[in-house]
Amino acid sequence: MNIPNHVGFILDGNGRWAQAQGLTRSEGHQAGFESLRKLSKYIFDKGVKVLSVYAFSTENFKRSKQEVDFLMNLFVKKFQEYGKDLNKENVKVVFSGIRKAPLPMEVIKIIGEVEALTINNTKGTLNICINYDGQWEIVDATKKIIADISEGKLKQEDINKELFNRYLYQELPPIDLLIRTSGENRLSGFMLWQASYAEFYFPSIHFPAFTEKDFDEALAIYNNRDRRFGGINEKKTNC
Numbered sequence: 627m628n629i630p631n632h633v634g635f636i637l638d639g640n641g642r643w644a645q646a647q648g649l650t651r652s653e654g655h656q657a658g659f660e661s662l663r664k665l666s667k668y669i670f671d672k673g674v675k676v677l678s679v680y681a682f683s684t685e686n687f688k689r690s691k692q693e694v695d696f697l698m699n700l701f702v703k704k705f706q707e708y709g710k711d712l713n714k715e716n717v718k719v720v721f722s723g724i725r726k727a728p729l730p731m732e733v734i735k736i737i738g739e740v741e742a743l744t745i746n747n748t749k750g751t752l753n754i755c756i757n758y759d760g761q762w763e764i765v766d767a768t769k770k771i772i773a774d775i776s777e778g779k780l781k782q783e784d785i786n787k788e789l790f791n792r793y794l795y796q797e798l799p800p801i802d803l804l805i806r807t808s809g810e811n812r813l814s815g816f817m818l819w820q821a822s823y824a825e826f827y828f829p830s831i832h833f834p835a836f837t838e839k840d841f842d843e844a845l846a847i848y849n850n851r852d853r854r855f856g857g858i859n860e861k862k863t864n865c
């Protein structure tokens with residue numbers, strides 16, 4: 627079994643899952659959070675080194691104040707405990723996204739605390755995308771590069787793909803397998819740079835119902851993909 631080094635996961639369908647169960651959207655988010663806790667442990671135990679999850683996009687601030695407040699409070703209430711669990715599992719936690727208002731100060735504070743607590747861990751890296759948009763990530767990296775050029779720290783001719791990657795919110799390897807639950811076949815701004823050569827998998831199941839078994843299924847599908855990276859698979863071709 628070939629285990630992907632970096633898995634990207636767009637955690638979608640909490641609302642629809644709740645609706646189908648006759649529950650509120652808030653209960654759907656709560657169930658989604660519990661699902662993430664279980665699944666992240668399983669994914670690192672499988673040998674995945676980096677797991678990036680899309681938890682809240684810049685666009686998600688368009689939702690009702692009630693829903694946004696619920697999600698932010700859920701993070702504040704639950705994340706310190708989850709961070710401690712991840713720390714015990716030797717997982718490093720990093721965050722990607724814009725760290726300023728409208729993201730609440732309390733959320734920004736916890737982000738810093740969890741990153742500091744887990745900074746030396748080595749089993750794997752959990753990258754959590756909050757107040758995140760992949761186009762903004764590229765714009766922000768560009769601004770940092772321009773600032774370094776004008777301060778004389780960097781020369782324009784030294785810019786290449788590897789260098790650009792170091793200026794993103796987090797310096798991460800490329801995504802190998804990208805999963806989006808709930809049957810939507812789109813990225814909604816998720817990790818545009820890192821997903822450049824990812825294998826995509828779009829199961830119809832909603833995120834709170836996605837189990838370890840479903841992840842095994844995703845791995846099996848990934849193992850059947852022919853990743854050519856623009857080349858030719860010599861074993862499968864008659865020249």
Ligand code: IPE
Pocket residue numbers: 637638639640641642643681682683686697808
């Ligand atoms: C994903 O579930 C979680 C967040 C975007 C915060 P949704 O809330 O998007 O669930 P659906 O798509 O409405 O079912």
Ligand code: IPE
Pocket residue numbers: 636637638639680681682683686810812814
């Ligand atoms: C994408 O899901 C963002 C997250 C899962 C956090 P959305 O539910 O917000 O995306 P759209 O609106 O279906 O594109």
Ligand code: MG
Pocket residue numbers: 638639640
């Ligand atoms: Mg959605």
